[in-house]
Structures are given as C-alpha cells and as structure tokens.
Amino acid sequence: MHQNLLDQLRCPYCTGHFTLTINLKSHKDRVLYGSVECNCFEFPIIDGVLLLSLTQGYGGSEGKLIPYESFMAAAIVFIHTGDLDGLRAWIEKNSPILAQLIYREDLSFVDFNVAYTRQFHTHNARYLDEQKRQYGVVGETLEEGAMPADEQGESVYPKTFEDMLYRKMASGGNFYAKRYFDSSVSVTRNILLQNKPDDYLLSLCFGQGVFESVAREHVAADKMISLDAQLINIFITKRFIHPDGMYICHDLYFPLPFRDGFLSAVFASTCLPELVNQAQVVREIARVTSPEGWGLIEHIWTGKMMRYVPGRYYRYMQNFFASFDNYLTLLNNTCDPGRTHLTAYGFGDYRLDAVDGFTPLSEMEHIDDGTTGMISILMSAKPREIGEKAVPLTDVEAGRLRLSPMYELEREGDALRGAFKQDLRDFMQMTSPDTFEMDLTRLDERTYLTELYQAGVLLLLPEPLVDHFPPLNQWADLPESA
Numbered sequence: 147m148h149q150n151l152l153d154q155l156r157c158p159y160c161t162g163h164f165t166l167t168i169n170l171k172s173h174k175d176r177v178l179y180g181s182v183e184c185n186c187f188e189f190p191i192i193d194g195v196l197l198l199s200l201t202q203g204y205g206g207s208e209g210k211l212i213p214y215e216s217f218m219a220a221a222i223v224f225i226h227t228g229d230l231d232g233l234r235a236w237i238e239k240n241s242p243i244l245a246q247l248i249y250r251e252d253l254s255f256v257d258f259n260v261a262y263t264r265q266f267h268t269h270n271a272r273y274l275d276e277q278k279r280q281y282g283v284v285g286e287t288l289e290e291g292a293m294p295a296d297e298q299g300e301s302v303y304p305k306t307f308e309d310m311l312y313r314k315m316a317s318g319g320n321f322y323a324k325r326y327f328d329s330s331v332s333v334t335r336n337i338l339l340q341n342k343p344d345d346y347l348l349s350l351c352f353g354q355g356v357f358e359s360v361a362r363e364h365v366a367a368d369k370m371i372s373l374d375a376q377l378i379n380i381f382i383t384k385r386f387i388h389p390d391g392m393y394i395c396h397d398l399y400f401p402l403p404f405r406d407g408f409l410s411a412v413f414a415s416t417c418l419p420e421l422v423n424q425a426q427v428v429r430e431i432a433r434v435t436s437p438e439g440w441g442l443i444e445h446i447w448t449g450k451m452m453r454y455v456p457g458r459y460y461r462y463m464q465n466f467f468a469s470f471d472n473y474l475t476l477l478n479n480t481c482d483p484g485r486t487h488l489t490a491y492g493f494g495d496y497r498l499d500a501v502d503g504f505t506p507l508s509e510m511e512h513i514d515d516g517t518t519g520m521i522s523i524l525m526s527a528k529p530r531e532i533g534e535k536a537v538p539l540t541d542v543e544a545g546r547l548r549l550s551p552m553y554e555l556e557r558e559g560d561a562l563r564g565a566f567k568q569d570l571r572d573f574m575q576m577t578s579p580d581t582f583e584m585d586l587t588r589l590d591e592r593t594y595l596t597e598l599y600q601a602g603v604l605l606l607l608p609e610p611l612v613d614h615f616p617p618l619n620q621w622a623d624l625p626e627s628a
C-alpha cells in the first residue's frame with residue numbers, strides 16, 4: 147500500500163482522513179505492516195493489504211478458511227505490540243491457507259488452487275449440510291447437493307487443474323480460475339487499451355485477478371487499486387497475479403473510501419447482481435469517478451427465478467433484477483444527470499438527459515431483447531470505445547499465447563482443428579466458436595494471432611498459468627492424427 151494513496155483515502159464510516167500511526171515494516175514508499183487511524187477506528191495493513199472492512203458482509207462458509215473478524219482483531223493486537231512473529235504464528239494456527247499465501251515461498255498458482263478448491267468445496271458441503279440439518283429450508287445435505295463422491299465412491303473434488311476447469315460448479319469446479327479461459331477477456335483488454343486511464347484505476351470485486359492480469363501490463367502499479375471483501379481472493383491475486391498492486395479489503399455494502407471524482411476509471415466485472423445494494427454500488431462508482439473518466443460494469447445478468455437458492459454457500463436470497471430494462475431505471479435514479487452517457491453493449495447507446503431520463507440513441511427502445519444472457523454498461527460523459535475493435539497483439543510476446551484447453555484438438559496436415567467441449571460452456575461469459583480451423587503455417591502473423599485471440603481460441607494467460615499449457619509451436623510439431 148503506497149503512502150501517497152493512504153494520504154488520499156477517506157474513511158468510509160466517518161469520512162475522516164487516515165494518518166499512518168504505526169509503520170512497522172515498509173519497502174520504499176510502500177507500507178507492508180502498519181496501521182492507519184481516522185476519527186473512528188484504526189485499520190491494520192498486513193502484507194501490504196489495508197483491512198478496511200469491519201464486518202464480513204460477504205458471509206458464508208468462506209469465513210471458516212479465513213476467520214476475518216478475528217484476523218483483523220489479531221492484526222491490530224500484534225501490530226500494536228510490534229510482534230510480527232506473533233502475528234505469523236497466529237495466522238499459521240488459525241488460517242493455514244492464508245499463511246501459505248503470505249509466507250510460503252515455493253507455491254505455485256496451479257497447485258495452490260487445486261488444493262484450495264478441494265478444501266473450499268469440502269467446507270461448503272459441510273456448511274450447507276449443517277444449515278440444512280439446523281434450519282430445514284436452507285442448505286443441502288451432503289447426499290442432496292454437494293456430492294462429495296461419485297457412484298464409484300471417488301471424490302469428485304478436483305485433483306488436477308484441468309478438473310477444476312472442467313467440472314461443473316456444483317461438483318467442485320472453480321469459477322475464478324475458469325475466468326482466465328473466457329474469451330470475453332480479450333474484449334476487456336480492448337476496452338482498457340482504448341480508454342487508458344490517466345490516473346488511478348479501481349478494480350472492484352476482482353475474484354482471482356482476471357482484470358489485474360491484463361491491467362498490470364498497462365497501468366502503473368502505484369495507480370492500480372484493487373478492492374474486494376474476500377481475503378482469500380485478495381491474497382491469491384496479490385501473491386500470483388499482481389504482487390505490486392495496491393489492495394483494500396472492503397465491503398461494498400458500505401461507501402467506497404474515496405472522495406468524489408478521485409478515480410480516472412472504475413472496473414467491476416461479473417459482480418453487480420451479486421451485491422444486495424446494486425443501486426448504492428452504481429451510485430458510488432459514479433461518485434468516485436472523475437467527470438472525464440469512465441465506469442465499466444461488465445457482465446450483468448438477471449434471474450427472477452433464482453431469488454431463493456437454498457444450496458448457495460453464502461447468500462440464499464438473490465435480489466437479481468427481473469429484466470435488463472430495470473438497469474435503465476436504476477441508472478436513471480442513480481447517475482448524475484447531464485454527464486452520463488451509457489452504452490449497454492450490443493443494445494445501442496443511451497444518454498442520460500436531465501429532463502427525460504435515458505434516451506436511446508439507437509432505434510431500440512429496450513435493452514432487453516429477450517435473447518441475451520449478459521449486458522455490460524459503460525458509464526462516461528462522452529461515447530467511448532466498447533472493445534468491439536480488436537487491439538492488435540503487437541506488444542505481446544507470441545510465446546505467451548496458448549490454445550484454449552476448452553477445445554478437443556485434431557491435426558491434419560498444416561491445419562489444426564478444434565471442437566469446443568460443450569459441457570464446459572458453463573460460466574463462460576462469452577461464447578467461443580463451436581469449431582475452428584487454424585493454419586499452422588501462419589503462427590508468425592500477428593493479425594492472424596489477434597483474430598484467434600479475439601475469438602477465444604488463443605488465450606493470453608498470466609505468467610503463473612502459461613507454463614501449465616503447451617506452447618503454440620508444439621502443435622505444429624505434433625504428428626498428424628491417424
């Protein structure tokens with residue numbers, strides 16, 4: 147956490163400034179272990195992460211893996227006594243998973259994630275089982291839902307990284323890891339590169355850092371703030387994806403810790419409907435963004451039918467909107483009239499007019515045409531690029547590109563053919579083609595590689611994942627299929 151940023155934050159609870167009162171360990175102008183104080187509380191900084199949340203609003207079984215509130219209390223006590231060894235012993239005893247992320251040196255993203263996902267699903271299954279036995283209407287018994295074993299008695303929790311990607315969520319997949327294999331990441335990259343922020347960029351609810359993996363190559367580390375309520379996601383992203391970024395643990399049920407217009411851009415993907423207070427979150431994104439900046443809320447879904455889901459491991463009641471049109475109402479009631487231009491991709495442009503509310507600029511009257519599963523909303527004062535035009539992969543090392551493991555492959559002469567493994571469609575935000583044919587003699591052409599990347603056939607994976615998948619030229623060397 148850079149001191150420059152600490153000086154600019156506002157306490158979300160009392161609006162006061164923060165003063166760095168304890169600086170136990172720092173590196174250059176980054177505070178690694180310390181404490182900041184405002185008018186109402188003191189908040190610890192642990193391994194560079196500012197713990198700003200006073201409650202665990204996210205809830206559910208994940209609290210067992212990292213008992214957040216006790217962790218924060220322990221952090222305050224040990225920071226006060228200057229006892230970093232004591233803090234380490236506390237973490238090792240009470241949250242081995244967090245201890246690994248902070249202290250263990252030889253840890254790989256792939257191995258950690260497989261072990262963590264197994265543990266996570268085991269916890270969820272037990273948690274839901276307890277809930278069901280206790281309350282009847284919520285939770286699922288082990289037999290009903292969480293499926294700890296298949297018919298042969300084999301555990302269905304993932305043993306390999308591929309298991310994590312390929313298994314359906316209910317039987318132990320990992321949503322966050324799977325996001326790295328989603329073709330929509332190329333669109334996100336286009337948007338970021340076509341609308342590069344001039345100053346601070348905030349990434350909200352970032353999961354395992356899909357956005358951070360893209361943004362870290364284009365935004366300075368001391369201008370990149372990532373905020374999420376779930377400690378495990380924060381420490382995974384920090385450890386494996388963007389170690390130099392600035393991280394805040396904060397619950398979006400409370401205001402954001404920034405003054406009005408402080409940020410150049412705010413990005414939030416695949417999370418808005420999950421937040422109970424959707425209107426407040428949109429209002430906060432608009433408030434903290436500068437008038438020249440932008441806020442992108444990507445991958446919004448609706449789902450009236452899913453209001454009560456007894457088998458959720460963290461939120462049984464989902465106040466998902468019934469229709470995408472409801473988002474126009476929400477935006478109309480939350481955004482600052484006169485400076486909001488709204489683009490809901492794929493469904494035309496809307497402009498917020500102080501008198502009439504949102505005015506569609508296209509012929510379409512409604513966002514909701516009944517065929518889409520997702521919309522994304524870009525809020526800005528003027529129309530902006532929404533990632534439809536591909537940004538060529540000119541500055542990217544071709545050696546970092548990998549073929550999507552979502553395809554069954556077959557080689558014939560210079561052609562490599564792929565067929566999408568249909569049962570993996572779950573949790574893909576954007577659809578990759580069912581089949582593709584790649585010309586293996588054209589792998590040195592950047593425009594060709596860019597096209598395949600845009601389609602989701604090729605992936606630009608973060609460093610800790612790249613080596614797990616074979617390099618592109620390996621396919622050129624493979625023998626033809628019989």
Ligand SMILES: C[S@@+](CC[C@H](N)C(=O)[O-])C[C@H]1O[C@@H](n2cnc3c(N)ncnc32)[C@H](O)[C@@H]1O
Pocket residue numbers: 203204322325350351352353354356373374375376379396397398399414415416417420421
């Ligand atoms: C479905 S995930 C999306 C992750 C990521 N943006 C992506 O696209 O893969 C939702 C994220 O929102 C975070 N989240 C949920 N409720 C939150 C809250 N009340 N405050 C802050 N973060 C929250 C979760 O911890 C999780 O990282």
